[in-house]
Amino acid sequence: MYSLGKRLAWLEGPGATCEKTNPVPPRAWHLVLLGPPGVGKGTQAEKIVAEFGACHLSTGDVFRHAARNLNGKAPSPAMAIALAAMKRGELVSDNTVVELVRERASCLACQYGFLLDGFPRTIDQAHALDDILRGVGSKLDAAVNFFAPEALIIERLSGRRVCKQCRTGYHVANKPSRVPGRCDACGGELIQRDDDKPEAIRTRLQAYAATCNPVLEYYRKKGLLREIEASGDPDAVFAQTRSAIQKLA
Numbered sequence: 001m002y003s004l005g006k007r008l009a010w011l012e013g014p015g016a017t018c019e020k021t022n023p024v025p026p027r028a029w030h031l032v033l034l035g036p037p038g039v040g041k042g043t044q045a046e047k048i049v050a051e052f053g054a055c056h057l058s059t060g061d062v063f064r065h066a067a068r069n070l071n072g073k074a075p076s077p078a079m080a081i082a083l084a085a086m087k088r089g090e091l092v093s094d095n096t097v098v099e100l101v102r103e104r105a106s107c108l109a110c111q112y113g114f115l116l117d118g119f120p121r122t123i124d125q126a127h128a129l130d131d132i133l134r135g136v137g138s139k140l141d142a143a144v145n146f147f148a149p150e151a152l153i154i155e156r157l158s159g160r161r162v163c164k165q166c167r168t169g170y171h172v173a174n175k176p177s178r179v180p181g182r183c184d185a186c187g188g189e190l191i192q193r194d195d196d197k198p199e200a201i202r203t204r205l206q207a208y209a210a211t212c213n214p215v216l217e218y219y220r221k222k223g224l225l226r227e228i229e230a231s232g233d234p235d236a237v238f239a240q241t242r243s244a245i246q247k248l249a
């Protein structure tokens with residue numbers, strides 16, 4: 001059982017180093033997670049990390065980490081534009097996201113392996129990822145795509161809450177806190193992410209629908225795509241995910 005770790009090299013970029021708290025896994029898995037927001041990629045990512053030891057590299061987490069750590073300072077112009085797009089539920093520009101991943105290319109060559117979550121989201125990002133991987137002498141084992149009916153996705157996203165202090169995640173129906181509105185772990189206030197509000201959810205799902213097919217097709221043609229039906233409970237979905245990854249060995 002591996003833990004998530006602080007992923008500082010990923011979250012903070014060049015100059016930051018990770019504490020190596022986990023043992024090095026027997027195999028460094030190189031995986032991409034695909035699927036619409038709210039399909040449960042984050043939960044599956046936690047389970048994949050725990051079992052296979054790969055490092056969870058989410059591009060959304062990099063933006064959220066930057067937003068939380070401004071400490072009153074103005075963000076760089078590129079980051080300010082990115083954070084405003086994120087708040088509205090829109091995609092950040094390919095150039096900005098690719099640059100952010102390129103700066104962190106060493107994470108894609110790490111001995112722990114990686115689990116990319118939220119990248120690539122467009123075909124240009126998929127091409128850029130191949131180029132970045134080539135540059136560090138690495139390549140993908142698989143792109144795992146999670147899918148579920150849209151009504152279920154909207155229900156999952158709109159009920160999501162997160163602790164303002166420790167970032168623990170909850171769901172008003174599926175994973176409620178013991179005291180409504182308060183975190184079980186630290187007592188912090190539970191809030192709804194701006195991009196989980198109804199208008200932003202609609203925009204995010206539209207953005208996903210507009211860009212996902214070429215990416216899925218790209219990985220299908222390369223023989224890398226693995227499809228997982230993700231409507232069930234997280235453990236049942238993970239049983240399928242685990243088996244799909246084990247078959248790659």
Ligand code: AMP
Pocket residue numbers: 037058059060061063085086087089090091092093094097117118119120121125195204
């Ligand atoms: P996520 O947590 O993956 O849903 O990402 C949150 C937000 O970050 C998205 O709605 C986008 O605004 C932005 N974002 C994250 N990854 C990407 C990406 N690969 N391309 C464009 N925008 C992204």
